[in-house]
Amino acid sequence: MFRDRRGVSETVGFVLVFSLVMLTVGTVLTVGYAGLQDARDAERVNNAERAFDVLANNIEDITARGAPSRGTEIRLAEASMGPGEPTVINVSGFAGGTPQFSTGNDSLGTIVYEADGTKIRYAAGAVTRVQGDGSTLLGDPNYLISEDRVIIPIVELTVQDRTIAGSRTVLVRADRNLHDVEVDQENIDRLTVNLTTPGAGAWQTYFERQGMSCDRPDGDDGSRLTCEIDDGETRSVQLVRFTIEVTFD
Numbered sequence: 001m002f003r004d005r006r007g008v009s010e011t012v013g014f015v016l017v018f019s020l021v022m023l024t025v026g027t028v029l030t031v032g033y034a035g036l037q038d039a040r041d042a043e044r045v046n047n048a049e050r051a052f053d054v055l056a057n058n059i060e061d062i063t064a065r066g067a068p069s070r071g072t073e074i075r076l077a078e079a080s081m082g083p084g085e086p087t088v089i090n091v092s093g094f095a096g097g098t099p100q101f102s103t104g105n106d107s108l109g110t111i112v113y114e115a116d117g118t119k120i121r122y123a124a125g126a127v128t129r130v131q132g133d134g135s136t137l138l139g140d141p142n143y144l145i146s147e148d149r150v151i152i153p154i155v156e157l158t159v160q161d162r163t164i165a166g167s168r169t170v171l172v173r174a175d176r177n178l179h180d181v182e183v184d185q186e187n188i189d190r191l192t193v194n195l196t197t198p199g200a201g202a203w204q205t206y207f208e209r210q211g212m213s214c215d216r217p218d219g220d221d222g223s224r225l226t227c228e229i230d231d232g233e234t235r236s237v238q239l240v241r242f243t244i245e246v247t248f249d
Helices: 001-065 201-210
Strands: 069-075 079-083 087-095 098-102 106-108 112-116 116-123 126-131 136-137 148-159 164-165 167-189 190-196 214-215 223-231 235-248
Touching: 001 069, 001 116, 001 126, 001 136, 001 148, 001 167, 087 148, 098 167, 112 126, 112 235, 126 148, 126 167, 126 201, 136 201, 148 167, 190 201, 201 214, 201 223
Parallel strands: 148 235
Antiparallel strands: 069 167, 079 112, 079 164, 087 098, 087 106, 087 190, 112 116, 116 126, 126 136, 167 235, 190 223, 214 223
16 A cells, blocks of 8 residues: 555656656757747848848939949848828928929839838838838938038839749849939029928938927827928038939749
8 A cells, every 4th residue: 555655746846847757858848939920020131221221322323323223132031012192392491481392293213122011111212120110221322412502312112013022132222213413503592392201200310310390290109200400501502413223033
């Protein structure tokens, strides 16, 4: 009878130890797998940010250094890429309260990489990261905003209507179709930039760093942004338009 109880006790002890081991292994696997998944997702987005930095530099070769075309390879890694919601920009200049020019509402095409709710966008010469209700400027546009001079390239992308998804490498090809000086004005004492974009918060931070005052008509959750220089100084303003065709291979 004593031996039977000891046998039962040993069996129960083995079951308890085995259960504890399996529980520990299961917990480690579950937590470890989730951690690896998070690390993989973060690295995937980081790689996309670096690739879009190269893309922005390549397009700047076209707008600032006269290159006719450039190609950029971007690896998707279970993500998607294609055209996105356009950025709309309107630039107006005044002298002594009198309007001198206005570009009208220019719809600038966008290239978007999307993975797990995070979007990396190239539009209007800048790279932004949009996630949830927030946005971050990853690469500044090639604008010059100084005390006596403003130069703004209007980068109008015509993006191929095609979305590619999966885990392949995509060649993003950019070809210049047009280069034209749209505005070349002196003695502008007030300059207004109206922008509509999902990355309005990031753009606001950028323009305010350049000394402009900004307003979000729809609040911080809105996509509209109005920024202005009205400090009593006069500036020369030049707006240069580039039309660039973007295709995916």
